[in-house]
Amino acid sequence: xxxxxxxxxxxxxxxxxxxxxxxxxxxxxxxxxxxxxxxxxxxxxxxxxxxxxxxxxxxxxxxxxxxxxxxxxxxxxxxxxxxxxxxxxxxxxxxxxxxxxxxxxxxxxxxxxxxxxxxxxxxxxxxxxxxxxxxxxxxxxxxxxxxxxxxxxxxxxxxxxxxxxxxxxxxxxxxxxxxxxxxxxxxxxxxxxxxxxxxxxxxxxxxxxxxxxxxxxxxxxxxxxxxxxxxxxxxxxxxxxxxxxxxxxxxxxxxxxxxxxxxxxxxxxxxxxxxxxxxxxxxxxxxxxxxxxxxxxxxxxxxxxxxxxxxxxxxxxxxxxxxxxxxxxxxxxxxxxxxxxxxxxxxxxxxxxxxx
Numbered sequence: 001x002x003x004x005x006x007x008x009x010x011x012x013x014x015x016x017x018x019x020x021x022x023x024x025x026x027x028x029x030x031x032x033x034x035x036x037x038x039x040x041x042x043x044x045x046x047x048x049x050x051x052x053x054x055x056x057x058x059x060x061x062x063x064x065x066x067x068x069x070x071x072x073x074x075x076x077x078x079x080x081x082x083x084x085x086x087x088x089x090x091x092x093x094x095x096x097x098x099x100x101x102x103x104x105x106x107x108x109x110x111x112x113x114x115x116x117x118x119x120x121x122x123x124x125x126x127x128x129x130x131x132x133x134x135x136x137x138x139x140x141x142x143x144x145x146x147x148x149x150x151x152x153x154x155x156x157x158x159x160x161x162x163x164x165x166x167x168x169x170x171x172x173x174x175x176x177x178x179x180x181x182x183x184x185x186x187x188x189x190x191x192x193x194x195x196x197x198x199x200x201x202x203x204x205x206x207x208x209x210x211x212x213x214x215x216x217x218x219x220x221x222x223x224x225x226x227x228x229x230x231x232x233x234x235x236x237x238x239x240x241x242x243x244x245x246x247x248x249x250x251x252x253x254x255x256x257x258x259x260x261x262x263x264x265x266x267x268x269x270x271x272x273x274x275x276x277x278x279x280x281x282x283x284x285x286x287x288x289x290x291x292x293x294x295x296x297x298x299x300x301x302x303x304x305x306x307x308x309x310x311x312x313x314x315x316x317x318x319x320x321x322x323x324x325x326x327x328x329x330x331x332x333x334x335x336x337x338x339x340x341x342x343x344x345x346x347x348x349x350x351x352x353x354x355x356x
Contacts, residue, residue: 017107022063024099031057032084035070039080046079094155095342101152105135105145106304113303121307135305140208153248157185160247160278160347163334165193167349168276170243173198177241179233179265180249181205184213187226190245202227204238233261237268244269247278252301252309255320262324269354275326280311281333281348291336293345314348326352 001009026032029050034041043054043061050057061079064070071082084092109116109124116123125131131138139146170176173196178186181203190201203213207230217223229238234257237244244265250258265275282293293311301309312320318331330351339346 019063020099020102020107022060023069024103026060026064027096027099029057029060031061032070032081035079035081036084040073040076040078041080042076042078091340091342094340097148097152097155098342098344101148104148106300109304110299113299116303116307119307122304123307124303134307154185156248157189159340160334161186161189162193163338163347164247164276164278164349165189167330167332168194168245168351169274170194170196170199170276172196174200174242175240176201176243176245177238178203178245178247179237179261180246181213183209184216184226184228186245186247188216188220188222191222191225200225200227202229202238202241204229204231204233206230206232233264237264239268241269242273244273244275245278246275250277250279250317251297251311252306254308257308258320259324262321262326266325266354271354271356273354275321275352275354277317277321277350277352279317279348279350280345281314281317282311282346284313284315291346292343296344311345314350317348317350321350321352325354327355328352 029052031046031050034046034049043057046057046061047054061070061072065072065079065082068083069081070084071080072078073080087095108128109122112123112127115127122134125133125135125138129138129142131141135145135149139149170190176187176190176199178184178190178201181187182205184203187201187203191199203209203226205213205228210228210230213228214223217226217228231238246261246265250261253261262275269275280293280297283291286294298310314331314333318328321328328350330349333346333348336343336346
């Protein structure tokens with residue numbers, strides 16, 4: 001790439017935050033909803049909906065017209081949906097969950113990304129909210145972060161879990177441990193998608209998750225087949241399980257801590273027991289521009305979540321499992337064609353067995 005082309009690429013980064021907030025603001029002002037309900041509205045009519053001057057509405061809509069999201073009739077001055085008209089309500093809600101989470105959880109904190117990298121902690125949480133700790137401890141205290149984050153995670157789980165369970169083997173009647181299973185949705189989905197006579201699932205997470213987790217089990221009518229164990233994965237992983245599920249957890253940590261977690265799982269299992277891991281991956285060849293994992297997740301984990309961690313190549317996750325004493329029996333990535341069009345990452349499943 002020539003110096004001129006390199007600097008020209010900088011423009012994409014320069015206008016990124018402006019483009020992002022212009023799009024989000026058009027939704028927050030109700031402009032897009034108004035156009036979904038009634039087409040061919042003027043800037044003045046949209047300004048009444050937004051509680052804003054028509055001039056400001058016109059300025060915001062310039063970008064959306066340029067991008068083909070919205071169309072503008074120069075003769076009448078009226079606006080209607082263009083590309084957005086063909087997006088289903090379901091997909092639009094999913095995309096908005098992404099946008100809202102990025103605004104609340106990443107856009108603000110990433111102002112302090114450099115400090116987070118140097119300190120190995122989420123500097124933005126301290127600067128903006130006075131919170132000493134990671135995102136997951138902050139979620140319990142800060143609903144302005146928890147609500148958009150939880151909404152996104154629920155949409156991600158709804159898509160990823162069916163694919164994950166289609167690609168893992170859980171023998172009938174297994175005792176399953178959902179490691180770092182949060183508030184029990186993974187355990188509930190295990191019963192829903194891999195049910196068998198005698199199957200029991202236990203969520204393992206920090207003790208403060210117990211109340212909400214048990215409430216979720218009761219709400220779904222699975223309290224007799226699901227349980228909760230409170231604890232710290234870095235202290236001890238519960239024993240007595242045939243299968244351990246580790247979803248959306250390992251990428252929160254650097255290699256040394258990932259190996260500590262995998263070693264703890266290995267020690268807790270009997271020979272022949274299985275572990276199934278769900279992780280984000282980027283291509284072995286980074287020039288694959290169709291994968292956006294590295295565009296988003298490195299800064300997300302370091303600057304907004306844990307102060308460490310990030311996605312890895314599939315081959316790297318496999319080598320770390322093998323280094324911890326597991327025999328990898330499956331390592332596959334999701335087909336990008338199966339992902340929602342707005343998806344930011346490609347997930348992978350790795351299955352492994354403890355061998356003698």
